[in-house]
Every structure is written in structure tokens, then in C-alpha cells.
Amino acid sequence: MDFIHKKYSPASVFVIMLMAWTPICAQDTLQLSTAIQLGLKNNFNIQISEGEKEISVNNNILGNAGFLPTVVADASQRYTTENTSLTFFNGAEQTRDGAKSNNTAASALINWTLFDGTRMFYAKDRLETQEKQAFAQNDAVIQNTVASIGTEFYTVALEQIRLRLFGENVSLSEERLEIAKNKFEYGKAAKMEYLQAQVDLNNDKSNYLIQDQRLAAAKAVLNELLAQDVTKDFYAFFDPQLNTSLEFESLKSSMESGNPQLAASRYQVSVAMLEQKEIRGERLPSIGVNAGYNFGRSEAEAGQLLKRKSSGYNYGLTANWLLFDGFNLNRRLQNAKIIAENTSINYQALKLNLERGLYEVYLSYKNNIELYGLEQSNLTVAQENNEIAMERYKVGNSSPLELREAQINLLEARLRLLNAAYSVKVGEIDLLLLAGLLMQE
Numbered sequence: 001m002d003f004i005h006k007k008y009s010p011a012s013v014f015v016i017m018l019m020a021w022t023p024i025c026a027q028d029t030l031q032l033s034t035a036i037q038l039g040l041k042n043n044f045n046i047q048i049s050e051g052e053k054e055i056s057v058n059n060n061i062l063g064n065a066g067f068l069p070t071v072v073a074d075a076s077q078r079y080t081t082e083n084t085s086l087t088f089f090n091g092a093e094q095t096r097d098g099a100k101s102n103n104t105a106a107s108a109l110i111n112w113t114l115f116d117g118t119r120m121f122y123a124k125d126r127l128e129t130q131e132k133q134a135f136a137q138n139d140a141v142i143q144n145t146v147a148s149i150g151t152e153f154y155t156v157a158l159e160q161i162r163l164r165l166f167g168e169n170v171s172l173s174e175e176r177l178e179i180a181k182n183k184f185e186y187g188k189a190a191k192m193e194y195l196q197a198q199v200d201l202n203n204d205k206s207n208y209l210i211q212d213q214r215l216a217a218a219k220a221v222l223n224e225l226l227a228q229d230v231t232k233d234f235y236a237f238f239d240p241q242l243n244t245s246l247e248f249e250s251l252k253s254s255m256e257s258g259n260p261q262l263a264a265s266r267y268q269v270s271v272a273m274l275e276q277k278e279i280r281g282e283r284l285p286s287i288g289v290n291a292g293y294n295f296g297r298s299e300a301e302a303g304q305l306l307k308r309k310s311s312g313y314n315y316g317l318t319a320n321w322l323l324f325d326g327f328n329l330n331r332r333l334q335n336a337k338i339i340a341e342n343t344s345i346n347y348q349a350l351k352l353n354l355e356r357g358l359y360e361v362y363l364s365y366k367n368n369i370e371l372y373g374l375e376q377s378n379l380t381v382a383q384e385n386n387e388i389a390m391e392r393y394k395v396g397n398s399s400p401l402e403l404r405e406a407q408i409n410l411l412e413a414r415l416r417l418l419n420a421a422y423s424v425k426v427g428e429i430d431l432l433l434l435a436g437l438l439m440q441e
Contacts, residue, residue: 030234032153035226039149040142042227049141056134065124069112078103102299109292117284118277126274133267139439140260145225147433151426152222156236158422159215162415166208169411172386173201176403179394193400200404242421243428244369248362251435255358258436262354265347272340279333285321358434365427368420375417382406382413 040046062068079102085095113120180197183189220230256262295311322329389406392398432438 028234029237038226049138053134053138056131060127060131066120071110073108075106104297106295111290113288116286117281119281122277129270136260136264150429156218159218163211170204173204254435269343272343276336288318291315361430368423372420379413382410386410
């Protein structure tokens with residue numbers, strides 16, 4: 001589904017360092033594909049975005065655009081008790097204390113706008129465009145989250161390998177300490193050489209502990225993205241191959257058509273244009289029909305009528321035309337035009353910004369590929385140099401300083417190769433994200 005399943009070039013990352021490396025049995029093994037599945041299911045940002053997408057779907061209905069009628073039903077029942085004193089035209093009088101009366105009323109009314117100056121048509125188009133925009137924004141959130149998961153997954157893998165390299169460096173220092181100890185005990189070396197080996201070993205152990213903390217922090221970041229316990233321990237198992245075949249022009253072409261941020265921005269331009277047309281439609285008259293049914297009944301112990309009952313239908317045609325509103329319509333139309341122009345400018349600015357970002361990431365990506373090839377050669381030389389230095393030190397033909405320098409050079413060569421490969425992988429993720437290709441199979 002994602003970048004991890006693509007076909008890669010034969011060059012592989014840290015093959016020498018990874019061939020014999022297996023996960024600790026006590027840890028759960030986590031693969032990138034599993035991490036992405038967990039993120040798509042559990043990540044909070046994705047859940048919120050899915051909710052916003054659903055809102056846009058709910059809003060895109062004919063009734064919200066104004067096409068459908070409204071129907072209102074009312075009913076009431078009122079009871080009263082009052083003292084009355086009535087004088088009629090014929091001179092008769094009526095006085096009642098505690099006279100009771102009740103009134104029942106019910107009605108149903110339907111209003112249906114048949115034409116509102118084309119506003120309903122543009123409103124429906126706007127709602128459909130806003131729905132598409134929400135889908136594009138949701139796609140952007142998903143792709144950004146997947147990219148973050150991929151980057152943090154490889155960060156954990158990077159820190160795992162770093163920890164292993166520091167551990168191997170501790171082993172080399174322990175071997176050197178054992179040699180220095182034997183030479184000192186047999187009087188073939190000064191105590192200072194033995195003590196310096198101890199100092200270097202302690203320094204390497206300190207670096208190992210610091211790296212172990214970095215690994216735990218990297219795992220916590222990835223756990224947060226997956227919306228799971230940040231203390232959960234796991235082993236990041238991954239395919240160390242690199243994709244070194246990405247080309248700028250192809251990526252740029254894909255970005256223009258497939259980047260979800262650009263798509264959302266294009267939809268926003270369309271929404272602004274439709275809102276402008278909606279306001280312009282208010283210049284035209286509006287025509288509607290209405291119909292209703294009324295029912296009423298009243299009873300009274302005082303007054304001329306003891307009972308009254310009525311029912312009936314009503315219907316009619318309405319028309320209205322806004323002729324003048326203090327230039328407010330013109331003001332709103334001018335503001336809508338400015339907003340439409342601004343959204344178009346925002347789109348052009350976003351497109352240029354993404355193109356610049358793509359170009360910068362691509363330059364870094366190509367440079368890191370070259371660095372990776374160079375560091376592979378450097379690692380071979382550093383390994384051979386360290387082996388020679390160790391053999392020379394064992395037979396007394398090399399000083400502790402020379403051995404230590406060879407040891408540090410080997411560690412640094414491994415770390416540089418690791419960093420170069422990591423940078424290529426992260427660059428690949430960023431390029432595919434910008435090009436809108438991250439989720440393609």
C-alpha cells in the first residue's frame with residue numbers, strides 16, 4: 001500500500017551490520033506495515049479528520065442548499081378561569097365569577113421556495129465542492145500521519161543500530177582492556193596504558209547508556225503516533241533496502257495532480273467563486289408557494305359564544321425582490337470577490353512553496369545517495385584499518401593511542417553510513433509525500 005512495498009535498487013543499507021542482528025526475544029516485533037495499520041486505526045488526528053469529513057458529507061444535502069420545502073406544525077391547548085362582567089349593546093348585563101374557558105388550536109404550514117435567484121443551485125455546488133475539499137484534507141492528514149509514522153519508525157531503527165554499534169564498541173574496548181591488563185601484569189606495558197584502557201571503556205559504556213535512553217525516547221514518539229502506551233517496548237524489524245531511483249520531474253508532475261494539500265486549496269478557490277455567485281444571485285427576485293391547514297375550537301362559560309369551531313385550508317404565492325439594502329449587497333459582493341482572489345493567490349503560493357520544498361528535498365536526497373556510496377567505501381577501509389591496528393597492538397607493534405584512533409574511526413564510519421542511509425530513507429518518504437504517492441500501491 002505504501003512506500004515500504006515499492007521495488008528498490010539492489011543496494012542495501014548497512015548489510016554488513018545487519019546480517020547477524022536479531023531482535024531481543026522479550027520484545028514484540030513491529031514491522032512498518034503493522035505500524036501504519038495501527039496508526040490509520042488509532043491515530044487521534046486521523047479520527048478527528050474522519051469526523052470532519054463526515055460532517056461535510058452530512059452537509060451536502062438538497063435541504064441544506066434550499067431546494068426542499070419546510071413544513072411546520074403547531075398545536076396549543078389553553079385553559080383559563082376568570083371573573084367577567086359584560087354589558088351588551090342591548091343593555092343586558094352578565095356577571096360571572098370563576099368562569100372557565102378553553103381554546104384548542106392547530107395548524108400545519110408548508111413553504112417552498114421555487115426560485116431564489118439561482119442561489120440554491122450554486123449553494124449545492126458549493127456543498128459538493130466543500131465535501132471534496134474535506135476528503136482532500138482528510139487524505140492530507142492521513143498521508144502526513146503515515147509519513148510521520150514512517151519517519152519515526154526508521155528513527156527507532158536508526159537508534160537501534162546506533163545502540164548495537166555502541167555495544168560493539170564496548171566489546172572492542174573490553175578486548176583492548178584485557179590485552180592491556182595482560183601486558184601490564186607481564187611487565188610489557190606501563191600501568192598508564194592499562195588505566196587509559198579502563199577510562200576509554202567507561203567512556204564507551206557511558207555512550208551506550210545515553211544511546212539506550214535515546215532509543216527509548218524514539219520509541220515513545222512512535223507509540224504516541226500509534227495512540228498506544230508510550231512505554232510499550234518493541235523491536236523495529238525492517239527491510240533495509242533503499243529506493244535510489246526517484247526523479248525530480250516525475251515527482252513534480254505527480255505533485256501537481258496528486259498532492260492532497262494542493263487539491264484542497266484548489267477546491268477552496270472553487271468554493272470562494274461559488275460563494276461569490278450565491279451573493280450575486282440575491283439581486284434576482286425570489287418566488288415561492290405556501291399552503292396551510294388551520295383548526296380551532298373554543299368553549300366559554302361567559303360571553304356571547306358558548307362554543308366555536310373552525311377549520312380550513314389556505315394557500316398562496318409569494319414573491320420578493322430586494323431593490324435596495326443600503327449598498328450592503330454590493331459590499332458583500334466586493335468582499336467575496338477579494339476573498340476569491342486571495343484564495344487563488346494562496347493556491348499559487350502553496351504550489352510554489354511545495355515545488356521549492358520538493359526541489360530542496362530532492363537535492364538532499366541525491367546528495368545523501370552519493371554520501372551513502374562514499375561511506376560504504378569508507379567503512380570497508382575503517383574495518384580493515386581497525387583489524388590491522390588490533391593485531392599490531394596484540395604483538396606490541398602499535399601504541400594504545402593508534403588502536404583507540406582506529407576504533408573511533410571505525411565507529412564514526414559506521415555511524416556516518418547509518419546517518420547517510422537514514423537520510424536517504426527519510427528523503428524518500430518526504431518526496432513521496434510531497435508528490436502525493438505515499439499511499440499508492
